Amino acid sequence: MSERETIRGVFEQDHDRLDELFKSFQQLKRSDFTKAEQAFKEFKAGLQRHIVWEEDLLFPLWEKKTGMSDSGPTPAMRNEHRQIGQQLEAIHRKVETQNVDSDQEEQGLLNLLGSHNRKEERALYPAIDQVASAEEREGVFLNLTNIPEERYKLCCGEH
Numbered sequence: 001m002s003e004r005e006t007i008r009g010v011f012e013q014d015h016d017r018l019d020e021l022f023k024s025f026q027q028l029k030r031s032d033f034t035k036a037e038q039a040f041k042e043f044k045a046g047l048q049r050h051i052v053w054e055e056d057l058l059f060p061l062w063e064k065k066t067g068m069s070d071s072g073p074t075p076a077m078r079n080e081h082r083q084i085g086q087q088l089e090a091i092h093r094k095v096e097t098q099n100v101d102s103d104q105e106e107q108g109l110l111n112l113l114g115s116h117n118r119k120e121e122r123a124l125y126p127a128i129d130q131v132a133s134a135e136e137r138e139g140v141f142l143n144l145t146n147i148p149e150e151r152y153k154l155c156c157g158e159h
């Protein structure tokens with residue numbers, strides 16, 4: 001299986017893309033706020049999209065294949081998504097008021113995302129690659145592009 005054909009390859013690449021956007025926001029916020037805000041908006045919409053991808057498409061596939069939905073790793077991952085969302089919102093509130101003093105909230109988000117993404121990359125994604133057929137994985141990839149934008153593009157006055 002090539003990277004592009006595995007759940008792990010595709011979702012890990014999206015984690016990396018989001019990490020880069022967040023790093024840009026952090027690096028730019030004290031020198032070029034407009035650019036930093038742009039990076040943050042892209043990051044926020046992208047992270048929200050990633051979570052919808054997992055909760056609406058990927059986790060249901062795992063739950064269907066294994067029969068585990070109330071147990072197993074996905075309830076914990078969904079729960080962590082809510083915590084990530086809250087931390088993201090705390091930074092969003094500061095960005096909205098052009099308050100660059102969000103270092104603590106940023107570190108909180110990085111800590112949450114770091115351990116969450118590691119668990120997905122090392123355990124859950126490879127496990128899904130094991131239980132899903134090539135057709136089922138392909139079905140997930142095709143459906144990623146069908147998620148309507150209004151499910152995740154909520155940011156800074158774009159509600």
Ligand SMILES: [Fe+2]
Pocket residue numbers: 051054077081116120
């Ligand atoms: Fe996740």
Ligand SMILES: [Fe+2]
Pocket residue numbers: 011015050054117120
């Ligand atoms: Fe993820």
